[in-house]
Amino acid sequence: MAGIISPSTPVVVVEGPNDRRSFSPLNEGLGKALRFGSTDEAVLTRLRWMSKVLAPVLNAAIRLSPELSLVDLMASGLRRGDECHNRNVATSTALIAQLAPSIVRSADTGDAAAVLEFAAGNPHFFLPFGMAAAKSIADAQHTMPDLGLVTAMASNGHEFGIRVAGLGDRWFTAPAPIGEPRLFPEYSLADVQPMMGDSFITETIGLGAFALTAAPAISSWIGVGPAQAAVLLDEMRAITVTTNTRFLSPFSETPDLPLGIDVRLVARRGIAPAVNNGIAHRRGGEGQVGAGLTRLPLDPFLEAAEELKTTAASGPLPSSH
Amino acid sequence: MAGIISPSTPVVVVEGPNDRRSFSPLNEGLGKALRFGSTDEAVLTRLRWMSKVLAPVLNAAIRLSPELSLVDLMASGLRRGDECHNRNVATSTALIAQLAPSIVRSADTGDAAAVLEFAAGNPHFFLPFGMAAAKSIADAQHTMPDLGLVTAMASNGHEFGIRVAGLGDRWFTAPAPIGEPRLFPEYSLADVQPMMGDSFITETIGLGAFALTAAPAISSWIGVGPAQAAVLLDEMRAITVTTNTRFLSPFSETPDLPLGIDVRLVARRGIAPAVNNGIAHRRGGEGQVGAGLTRLPLDPFLEAAEELKTTAASGPLPSSH
Numbered sequence: 266m267a268g269i270i271s272p273s274t275p276v277v278v279v280e281g282p283n284d285r286r287s288f289s290p291l292n293e294g295l296g297k298a299l300r301f302g303s304t305d306e307a308v309l310t311r312l313r314w315m316s317k318v319l320a321p322v323l324n325a326a327i328r329l330s331p332e333l334s335l336v337d338l339m340a341s342g343l344r345r346g347d348e349c350h351n352r353n354v355a356t357s358t359a360l361i362a363q364l365a366p367s368i369v370r371s372a373d374t375g376d377a378a379a380v381l382e383f384a385a386g387n388p389h390f391f392l393p394f395g396m397a398a399a400k401s402i403a404d405a406q407h408t409m410p411d412l413g414l415v416t417a418m419a420s421n422g423h424e425f426g427i428r429v430a431g432l433g434d435r436w437f438t439a440p441a442p443i444g445e446p447r448l449f450p451e452y453s454l455a456d457v458q459p460m461m462g463d464s465f466i467t468e469t470i471g472l473g474a475f476a477l478t479a480a481p482a483i484s485s486w487i488g489v490g491p492a493q494a495a496v497l498l499d500e501m502r503a504i505t506v507t508t509n510t511r512f513l514s515p516f517s518e519t520p521d522l523p524l525g526i527d528v529r530l531v532a533r534r535g536i537a538p539a540v541n542n543g544i545a546h547r548r549g550g551e552g553q554v555g556a557g558l559t560r561l562p563l564d565p566f567l568e569a570a571e572e573l574k575t576t577a578a579s580g581p582l583p584s585s586h
Numbered sequence: 587m588a589g590i591i592s593p594s595t596p597v598v599v600v601e602g603p604n605d606r607r608s609f610s611p612l613n614e615g616l617g618k619a620l621r622f623g624s625t626d627e628a629v630l631t632r633l634r635w636m637s638k639v640l641a642p643v644l645n646a647a648i649r650l651s652p653e654l655s656l657v658d659l660m661a662s663g664l665r666r667g668d669e670c671h672n673r674n675v676a677t678s679t680a681l682i683a684q685l686a687p688s689i690v691r692s693a694d695t696g697d698a699a700a701v702l703e704f705a706a707g708n709p710h711f712f713l714p715f716g717m718a719a720a721k722s723i724a725d726a727q728h729t730m731p732d733l734g735l736v737t738a739m740a741s742n743g744h745e746f747g748i749r750v751a752g753l754g755d756r757w758f759t760a761p762a763p764i765g766e767p768r769l770f771p772e773y774s775l776a777d778v779q780p781m782m783g784d785s786f787i788t789e790t791i792g793l794g795a796f797a798l799t800a801a802p803a804i805s806s807w808i809g810v811g812p813a814q815a816a817v818l819l820d821e822m823r824a825i826t827v828t829t830n831t832r833f834l835s836p837f838s839e840t841p842d843l844p845l846g847i848d849v850r851l852v853a854r855r856g857i858a859p860a861v862n863n864g865i866a867h868r869r870g871g872e873g874q875v876g877a878g879l880t881r882l883p884l885d886p887f888l889e890a891a892e893e894l895k896t897t898a899a900s901g902p903l904p905s906s907h
Contacts, residue, residue: 345675345676346666346836355676358682361682362683366700366706370695379687381687481665490839515667516802516812
């Protein structure tokens with residue numbers, strides 16, 4: 266990975282093939298945060314500290330450390346009960362342990378301690394590192410001749426969209442879904458902002474719901490028991506082109522996590538992908554109100570599959586595994 | 587916990603009820619180590635550094651940090667794929683993340699960085715913290731009126747022994763077993779030192795083999811697949827008095843890990859407890875040659891059960907759960 270740069274909100278930078286760079290904003294932590302629309306003074310003060318202290322210290326530490334392998338960290342995280350989208354607790358502490366010696370060498374005592382305290386207090390500290398890596402992987406996939414593979418999924422609270430290998434820069438969209446979220450006790454469905462965020466890029470590369478059997482803690486929190494998680498993965502296997510050989514579910518004796526959503530398989534089976542979804546309050550600034558397993562709208566996948574039929578280069582439909 | 591003291595080999599100190607203190611030597615890391623009988627110059631140099639730098643820095647950091655809950659760390663570790671005896675990778679990074687800010691504040695840059703580097707490079711960094719906590723818990727149990735509970739298990743390479751609640755300080759012993767270890771490729775059974783070590787105290791409080799379903803990575807390394815691990819736990823349930831409500835297997839929807847070996851249940855069922863076992867070379871100083879699931883000799887348990895019959899205070903035999 267390349268490091269951290271800090272224009273106004275500091276971002277993690279991952280360098281992929283062909284000098285392509287991917288970015289993801291450093292995670293601000295739980296509670297009120299800019300990503301949930303909060304611009305409280307406390308949020309802005311923290312962002313300024315993140316720009317002025319956290320980002321440069323982390324950047325220096327990353328450059329001083331042995332090369333970080335984000336894929337290794339995610340693979341280890343899955344063996345430690347994270348699905349590396351909505352649960353990152355073990356992966357975050359593994360990243361902290363790797364960087365801590367260089368953080369100490371990159372800052373004065375006060376800043377180093379503050380950076381380590383912030384990191385240890387944020388169970389999603391790893392998330393933007395994973396997101397930038399996922400974007401890098403998915404972007405590389407987008408340039409490959411594997412037509413029909415979903416290479417991005419994102420949602421802005423109004424529309425959900427996907428990009429598909431072989432179909433260029435076009436986004437195939439549908440109204441953002443609400444799903445059946447598990448809400449924190451004080452909230453109701455009326456508070457829920459439809460699906461929003463760019464962290465679904467992790468699901469695109471086989472994390473999140475596609476690795477749900479790896480993370481029983483998040484799975485049970487959203488009301489999906491081990492048996493149901495296994496059933497979900499069976500469904501996802503029917504719409505993906507291969508099995509993940511790098512990300513392994515800890516309790517399986519053989520690789521079994523589904524990888525590579527193909528819009529043509531989605532269209533043939535009529536099975537919509539599902540994703541793990543953190544849910545924001547409808548009013549900006551209120552923060553997170555719950556989480557859940559959200560079934561995506563079928564239309565963008567069907568539309569992309571139709572579009573592929575009209576592109577001359579479209580190859581034979583792969584069989585799902 | 588109380589901190590670290592450093593006579594010649596530094597030890598973790600845990601304070602239990604009634605001012606009782608428990609100790610466990612800081613772990614030296616993988617490879618050649620004093621605990622495997624090595625007194626190489628490199629081993630001695632590291633021990634001196636551990637006494638002069640590591641121990642005082644850790645001790646100061648522990649005193650500066652919010653109170654460490656070792657039981658919480660072990661419980662979280664089990665949710666992250668450790669069984670906290672032969673696998674401590676996630677628990678170690680969680681401990682590092684908690685202590686890192688205070689380590690920075692407790693030492694100069696060079697020492698803080700060296701301590702954090704040593705900790706991150708040692709996948710068993712947490713083990714002595716867990717062992718001292720386990721000893722504290724087991725010692726407290728030894729003073730309770732739960733007659734028949736096994737409150738210590740240890741082995742010195744010649745004899746394996748147990749202590750039992752209600753039977754005072756007596757050790758019930760048998761020749762140390764060899765079991766059927768998984769050896770590293772370069773070694774054969776002729777190299778194996780019979781069972782040796784004091785880390786079996788963790789098994790006494792429900793870690794290790796008694797939490798085997800929590801740690802598929804170590805389980806599969808020693809040749810025990812998920813289905814076999816579940817069968818083993820069924821056996822262990824038949825010789826224990828309760829189910830662990832604090833240590834949970836990540837993939838179970840309800841508490842299911844067995845806790846509290848009762849020598850009378852062992853005698854009634856004829857089932858010997860099993861433990862996870864790191865295996866040393868027969869020649870001191872050669873280091874570790876393998877690991878395995880080792881079935882303990884029945885005799886000490888049978889002998890203790892007989893002895894209990896003759897003690898007036900012996901209560902009714904509990905039913906296993």
